[in-house]
Amino acid sequence: MPDQLLFAIEVTLNGLMAGVLYALVALGFVLIFKASGIFNYAQGVMALFAALTLVGIMEGQVPFEHLINATLGTEIHGFGWSVPALFAIILTMVVMVLFAWAVNWLVLRHLVNQEPIILFMATIGLAYFLEGLGDMMWGSDIKTLDVGLPQGLNTTIDDMTYNMFGYGFYIDNLDIAATLIAVVLVTVLVAFSQYTKQGRALRAVADDHQAALSVGISLNFIWVLTWSIAGFVALVAGIMWGAKSGVQFSLSLIALKALPVLMLGGFTSIPGAIVGGLIIGVGEKLFEFLVGPLVGGATENWFAYVLALIFLVFRPQGLFGEKIIERV
């Protein structure tokens, strides 16, 4: 096989892996959007915040230690213990549930029945707040996150492809792990929404708020639940991205990348989020590979958005979205 084709296949495979991560973030968006019609811009920052909290707890940092040191003149530097990863993840999840609860009681409850665009802007405000809070609590330096996921070149695939084509594909173990975890996560979510009582309530709310209310489903509870689930998805996404490229501010920018993913897949469709993520992941890697060298590179910055833009003009509801019907 010609080298170019082999490279292209490798790039495609890596794109698929990156797409899985986009899809994970997009999934959090879709969950909240379906349940409450809120387009949650803060999803990416939630992932950052969750990852920061996880690292902070694992390393035994004292929350707000910089602030306390600066205002009270003390010299606190961590509790001096470290927490095992699994326990830290559970603690982080507790924090995310608390956060979901706070968001509902302090923000969303007051914005019921506002226009979607107002809610969208409120979540932008939320994103800023959370970003400041995360840095304030845990410090803004780049942190490494290691929860024990395998990393580095996968030698099996390398050997196998080398024997087949005479060229070993470079595929990161972490990406494979991320893909597997994403598959498990989606399966669990689907099972949850199909076979549990709360899941059914969730789907009922997504379908029709008022009808759900009238059969006795508590909207407040369901919203806290969805934001908690979105927090969980954010945590998983945060762990993946954090392990891949360190916990830092740029993590919140993946939220922006998730937007075109949603555009492609449709806002209301979980399979759409996954397929959209894969298309964007593969598309931007292949585009960078094929066209990037001709135009100066770094096309990954904008390819996803422009693809979504062009796509939207022809199919505004996305690949799997419900048809937009407007009534006057």
Add this chain to the structure above:
Amino acid sequence: MLYREAGDFKTSYADDSQTFPIRLDRRAYWALMVVALAVVPFVVNDYWVNAIFLPLLIYAIAALGLNILTGYCGQVSLGTGGFMAVGAYSVYKLMTAFPDINIAIHVVLAGFVTAAVGMLFGLPSLRIKGFYLAVATLAAQFFLVWLFNRVPWFYNYSASGQINAPERTLAGFRITGPETQAWATYLFCLVFVLASAWICRNLTRGSIGRKWMAIRDMDIAAEIIGVDPLRAKLSAFGVSSFFIGIAGALFFAVYLGAVEVGEAFGINKSFLVLFMIIIGGLGSILGSFLGAAFMVLMPVLLKNVLVGGLGWPTDLAAHLEFMIVGGLIIFFLVVEPHGMAQLWRVTKEKLRIWPFPH
């Protein structure tokens, strides 16, 4: 008691539809003009101009521009930073290509270039709306920044990839370049601000402004009563980008002098201007000014209080600023979705009937 319209009789249509119907408002307005034009230029120093007045004035123009698109026409745009970059780079190309032509003309021309680019990126608004459109404008933001970063023609093949404003004068006073006089740059920007505000005010209360507002309130209904959505939306994109382009041109040429595109016109700039109009008030000229003033002054104030007064490290102050900005946006959306301009309106209503509210 003092603030009321009793005894202020309107005898013509022009009187009746003036911007400030109450005499006290008019006097306050003229007093402000006198202070801004005839007092401030003589007393300002470099620090005040560079830290407060120039960013305030320039962001006010950008906020006016975005307010036309988002506040009046209802099309959310996250591409403000990208459009400001278009203004900055076109004024740079014009300044270096035609050094003999007056800088003021270049700035206006840069506005027109940006208007054309804005209309191009506004085309999808005919098919998509709401946050779909917001994401589509993100495409403009990222694509434009990338373009200016990667195509050497835009930065005249300079080794650093930066653009530097060459020295230009207006009536003998240096406006751009390394050694400018503070008061001259201030006046230069102020004139643009006043002209922009005047144009915006009159556009938004004229027929085109009503068309924009009809589209904002309900586009289908607007179409039925005879508003052409193509023209209304594209003109809103054009006018809005025109002002944003001027703001970008001034931001680069007069305020910063040297610009690296990703840093100066990144996505954060888009959000900053969006926050200005949310906090200031969507669909309000005054709101654009209030929002710009708030977002420019608050960091300066916080920095002075926290870093200067309490001795906090700067990074903590910056994080607190993020939290405050985010919290305030939520606060305004919850308590007063129409922003500071609405607070001012309510205050005025109360003042008019004070001290006998019943």
